[in-house]
Amino acid sequence: MSKLKVAVIGCGSIARHRHLVEYANNPEVEIAAVCDIVESRAQEAAEIYDAKAYTSFEALLDSENIDAVSVCLPNYLHAPVSIAALNAGCHVLCEKPMATSKEEAEDMIRAAKANNKKLMIGHNQRFVSSHQRARKLIEQGEAGRIYSFRTTFGHGGPEGWSADGEDSWFFKKDQAFIGAMGDLGVHKADLLRYILDEEFVEVGAFVETSAKENTDVDDNATLILKTEKGVIGTLAASWAYTAEEDNSTIIYGEKAILRLEDDPRYSLVVQYKNGEVVNYELGGIQSNDEGGQTTTHVIDHFVEAILQDAEPLINGEEGKKSLEVILGALESVKTNRICRLEK
Numbered sequence: 001m002s003k004l005k006v007a008v009i010g011c012g013s014i015a016r017h018r019h020l021v022e023y024a025n026n027p028e029v030e031i032a033a034v035c036d037i038v039e040s041r042a043q044e045a046a047e048i049y050d051a052k053a054y055t056s057f058e059a060l061l062d063s064e065n066i067d068a069v070s071v072c073l074p075n076y077l078h079a080p081v082s083i084a085a086l087n088a089g090c091h092v093l094c095e096k097p098m099a100t101s102k103e104e105a106e107d108m109i110r111a112a113k114a115n116n117k118k119l120m121i122g123h124n125q126r127f128v129s130s131h132q133r134a135r136k137l138i139e140q141g142e143a144g145r146i147y148s149f150r151t152t153f154g155h156g157g158p159e160g161w162s163a164d165g166e167d168s169w170f171f172k173k174d175q176a177f178i179g180a181m182g183d184l185g186v187h188k189a190d191l192l193r194y195i196l197d198e199e200f201v202e203v204g205a206f207v208e209t210s211a212k213e214n215t216d217v218d219d220n221a222t223l224i225l226k227t228e229k230g231v232i233g234t235l236a237a238s239w240a241y242t243a244e245e246d247n248s249t250i251i252y253g254e255k256a257i258l259r260l261e262d263d264p265r266y267s268l269v270v271q272y273k274n275g276e277v278v279n280y281e282l283g284g285i286q287s288n289d290e291g292g293q294t295t296t297h298v299i300d301h302f303v304e305a306i307l308q309d310a311e312p313l314i315n316g317e318e319g320k321k322s323l324e325v326i327l328g329a330l331e332s333v334k335t336n337r338i339c340r341l342e343k
């Protein structure tokens with residue numbers, strides 16, 4: 001059978017560390033084309049992966065017969081480029097946060113439906129082993145009733161990551177629309193929805209730009225959240241965890257406490273009420289700094305969904321619900337009130 005022809009639009013850090021590497025490692029796929037507005041980035045990726053280089057996504061979609069694309073662009077381009085690709089007949093894997101508004105997210109979902117194509121959002125945290133195991137343990141009742149949680153995702157900031165360093169779009173509100181809360185917080189909003197298998201119904205937030213001078217978006221955010229069944233918790237996102245990244249989650253239940261990615265040795269620690277402790281060595285959380293060492297499973301899952309004609313785990317609806325938590329947090333900041341989220 002002929003291979004799936006994919007294109008990667010945006011050849012910055014997430015494309016280079018993850019999408020390009022993981023497509024190249026997937027035997028079902030051929031990277032046919034790459035695109036970046038900075039020609040040297042497109043050329044470099046094209047040379048490595050033996051693909052055709054473009055500086056315009058429109059030209060790429062017009063000239064190549066592509067089956068699927070990854071949208072690895074600044075946030076404000078997620079919706080327009082995803083919709084253009086869906087309308088050109090491509091399946092789309094779009095990076096997070098899905099879009100900059102609920103309306104954009106809805107337009108993306110509509111375009112996927114109208115063209116009968118898959119739309120997946122790159123919420124890779126759902127594929128981390130400790131996270132999947134925790135969801136299963138909770139589902140099996142191992143922790144009893146869940147009362148509360150605390151989750152956090154922070155590092156030193158995108159200047160150490162983005163292809164454009166200090167000048168990155170990540171710091172510009174018109175391109176990023178949101179800072180640490182949308183970059184890192186949305187991952188945890190999605191993760192908790194997945195682990196608890198519940199929707200959030202209320203959110204309140206404090207958001208500050210306190211650590212960076214080159215930005216008009218938030219670099220520290222703390223959310224309080226409540227689910228439909230009354231699980232309450234905090235979610236912190238930061239670009240100012242200066243010494244070390246923190247990507248941990250703790251879930252407090254009737255029979256046990258689950259510590260996820262909180263211990264350097266054991267990715268999941270379950271502390272039972274009766275004093276018993278079970279340490280799971282499931283392998284560390286995938287870090288984007290490790291290059292091609294580990295896989296996010298995101299790309300393989302997307303490819304499989306296309307080939308099996310199955311709905312991806314994080315489809316447009318899922319991406320939209322996680323985005324809405326963050327949009328609700330912004331609304332809370334604006335109104336200085338707790339925001340109710342639509343179900």
Ligand SMILES: NC(=O)c1ccc[n+]([C@@H]2O[C@H](COP(=O)([O-])OP(=O)(O)OC[C@H]3O[C@@H](n4cnc5c(N)ncnc54)[C@H](O)[C@@H]3O)[C@@H](O)[C@H]2O)c1
Nearest residue numbers: 010011012013014036037038072073075095096122162163
């Ligand atoms: N899932 C994850 O863990 C994860 C991690 C990091 C970033 N991301 C997401 O990936 C997306 C890209 O982030 P990044 O870290 O790669 O950023 P980056 O700054 O490293 O790269 C963005 C690239 O897009 C290119 N670009 C900008 N406008 C363009 C246009 N009109 N046409 C073509 N190319 C254009 C830039 O030249 C740059 O090379 C963002 O949405 C980000 O939130 C996801």
